[in-house]
Amino acid sequence: MGGKIIDTEVLVNGGGVGGLALAVKLASRGVQVTVVEQLKAESPQYKGELLQPKTLAILEDLEIIDRVLANGHSFSSLEFIELERQISEPPRKVGESCMDYESLATPYNYALMIPHETLKAILLDKLKQYEGSFRYIQPARFTGFKDGKALIRHTKDQSIEPIHARFYIGAEGRNSPTRNAMGLKANNRTYNHHFLTVTIPRPADFTTGKIVTTNHRFLGLFPLPDNKIRTVFLIKAGTYKSMKEEGIEYFHRAYEELCPELGEHVASLESWKDIQLMIPTMYHVNRYVVENLALIGDAAHAVHPMAGEGMNLAIQDADVLGELIAWMKRKGHFDNRLLKWYEEVRMPRAKFLLGLSHLSALAYSFPYPWWRRIRIKSIEQMEQDPALHVKQMLNISGLGRWDNTVLDRLIQIGAFPKRKHTVSRSKQLQYFFERTEDYPWEKEE
Template sequence: MAEQTDVLIVGAGPTGLALGIDLARRGVEALVVEKAEALFPGSRGKGIQPRTMEVFDDLGVIDAILAKGGRYPVGAVWQDGRKVGEHQMFEPSEKEPDTPYGEPWMVPQWRTQEILFARLTELGGKVAFGREVTGFSQDADGVTVGFASGAPVRARYAVAADGGRSVVRRTLGIAMTGETVDPSPMLVADVRIAGLDRDNVQVFPPRGDEGFLAIFPLAGTEDFQISAQFPEGTDIDLSLDGVRETVARRTHLAAENVTELRWASNFQPRAALADRFRTGRVFLAGDAAHVHSPAGGQGLNTSVQDAYNLGWKLGAVLRDGAPESLLDTYEEERLPNAADMLGLSTGVHRGEIRRGRATQQLGLGYRARSLSVETRTALPEDALQAGDRAPDRTVNGVHLFDAFRGPHWTLLSLDAEAPAHVGERVHVVAGPAVETYGTGLFLVRPDGYIGWAGESADGLAEYMNRLGLV
């Protein structure tokens, strides 16, 4: 007999775990299945951008993320065995009053996944390891997924969060369109290194036909991450001896300084985007939908935000009576957003764009999408509008991000008259006009974006009725 669940999530990476958390707190039964016998052991996606930190705040893991990570140190540039300069990893940015997190935070991917896994377990969610998907079928009512071992699972919806080589995506026949960002292959490895300080990222510029090598002290651990570029066509040796030889050849360190190899991988930087993010009752999220160059730290962050976008919509349809058509907006919103982030990652990799405000993902939004309804007219382009991220401010002593936290909608009534009844799933915050927002009514979605905005409540009830809120 097939096991029954509302949502089957394939892949226990950051995407699958974040989605599992979001569904669990909404009372949606979900099962995460993972082919491997344990969580991913490496540090590849180590940069958490400010927007993703806001998401983690809402999901209840930000304290652990802050405690187990740290700031990116300044890069120390080496030449011929001596430091010759400094390299700023990111353009400096001042903390703005509309965001509580003003800079990227370094947390090794394995640690992020441990934190998300613990939160999912705390909420009663489940992860089944050692479950390799071998095939699936879908019909008008659900999806049936088979595994190499164990009983099949029957779910109302399935989400492929199983990485860039997604079995689910390939089985669906969804193509990925992309390009090689750089013909030079890359090594990334987690190591222990003796005799190296943790005050800087150690940067060794390209020399001859070899590319750069950088050594990152992984915040919250005793490990370092080595990232190294090789000439086109190189067969990279991922053994301890191979990593030692690379370090000794390209740096002032001796081979024996590398005392332990904890994890290693090689890859060729590429950018690719799935042609669709949904087929029937199966959705693609994370690397299954888009593959980034690691430059700029966009891959993990874009992936978590896929989960954040899809989670509240699945919850609304499965638990709150929203129309099934709401799920069509997942691809409508996330596919162009992912395309933009792919372009940004590629630009950073090629040195055309600096890491800074653009890579923090605070400016991303969903203007001109079907869920974004702006009823005010003659607004300047830089005005806060429907589809934009709802910024943090203080209204009558309440931080808006505190008011937004949780799986509900929020109606901001700023020097405007709110409707008398908005339903139990909408929390109302009323007060005077505040900077950035001005005056009016702003209906903020569960994922922190403004869904509807107006000077008065005209048209608000129609919007809420469309989404099953009233």
């Protein structure tokens, strides 16, 4: 094994959204950071595109919000439409509800869709400002540790470069060699459904998020910039192959039935080659930190995509861990024991959002009519009961946490009447995370 030993304060294995956001945070605070990324070009694989309000606030702190807003499409409401299919008649609406980010007392009272690779490009571009603190090794793969150093295999000549760092961060996504080195396991939970996803052109007036369902079908529609729309179509697990055999017309028909205004746009898809199969999973490791190793993003947790949280959890992890390491640098003392703060802040929040996304996934997992009736009722109650509405939007926004009570759940299923009084701004602000909750170690100063 040849090559010189390089020292860096933080080595980030994986230059996805989580790893790059962490690098921007660290480099902007003068921490020496090296990122190793295995891909040599953009990834052709579809990944998360929805940014929640807390993430937008973090991107503001990283000084890239203007570019993100300019390259994204924001929307504040999400419509839920339930259709009844009739033989030889057009489908009939049996439920219609709308959840609104504008119910939140924050300037970021909206979500934003941005192509995944565009966000990565903005983060990488920002890192050019910090050339003195940032090194990017690409394409190269982190393969494991030896003698207390990370081994990086350069793709071009297969040479191995050992890198010594004060902290090693696993940000490699679902298959994480850092996680393996920490002796942690990701126990995958799978679902009875998969998704087909494709981006198609959208009509200019299709500007908000929409979820359209029938007893057996689910179509999520999320507007992207440049008059495009991300579509996510639920299929029964294991049926992808047989569906493909039916020809692309099957796909055209399904979309046209659920959302006729997209009919001509979906018809522009001539083959299955642009349509990607997405298999939802959920896991959560039981530790984020072992000695001077830590995990962020999908290396630590995978979340069902129903609530659009994947990228957000990764960037929110990066924010807390980055702030903590930058604080240690400022104090002049890197200490493994202080990494526990990161785990203490982020693990319960991620667990909560994994649970919330899982519940949302279950709501669309079973085709039974009684199950559907509960779902329709529950979304309707959430829309119309002010406390349920604010709690749901606050919880998915990442800005705070306001747990549902037993009474909330009873109202949600229609066993109790809806409340009429609105939730005051000051009341909901009590449940927003304060700086001292995001970065509790600062209290020690």
